[in-house]
Amino acid sequence: MQPVATTFFFYLLAGLAILGGVLVITRRNAVHSALALILTLLSLAGLYLMLYAPFVAGVQIILYAGGIMVLFLFVIMLVSIEKSQKQEQFNSIWLVGLLSAVALGGLLVAVFVKGKELFPERMALPPEQSNTQAIGIALYGTYLFAFEMASLLLLVAIIGAVVMAKKRI
């Protein structure tokens, strides 16, 4: 099956993702930032689909946009008081932060310009087999230990979050 209108969809999804990123870091209201981050996450899921990674796209939508962002919105509703919206938006050392980020951006631009021949121009179309099946075989075969460690990490995170948010331990 041949892909259709690749260039248009790439620029549309990339533009939406970067627009969402800019809105996250500039909005005064935290709920607006959370909604912009959801826009970025969904555009990234579309980009993963363009990169022939449907399982990662599904995991991104279900876990990230449907789990983590809901958690963020609940906590915003718990802690955001109107006072924080009327105050200053940027912290006291914002200039140093901005300059460091610009320096990092310059470094990345230098990497892309100098190393342009390292990244191949055309990518081959992957074979038409089930991506989810291959990832399942990899997760339960080669990466079984990391998989079990990830479940242990999630257990520790659950215990930690519950203990931290309790009123009295």
Next chain:
Amino acid sequence: MATISTLHYLVVAAALFILGVIGVLTRRNVVIVLMSIELILNAVNLNLVAFSRLWGLQGQVFSIFVITDAAAEAAVGLGILIAFFRNKETVNVDEVDLMKW
């Protein structure tokens, strides 16, 4: 730009990374700092999946682990934020200075 090569995806990932770094270093609201950290993690994920297209399935498996890790870290970070908010009634990073000299 006739064909979309790997470099296009890497540039998008780098742009999202820079936006996340600016958000972490400049914003005053702790929740927005945590959301900028999620932006950084998503940029890394895009990088991993873009290279996985060239070099095999390991990039996608790694990105699944990154998403799992981000979920755990967001839960614990927001728990810390709730505990801090209960004590000090503010979500301002400039006021997290109890351990300053």
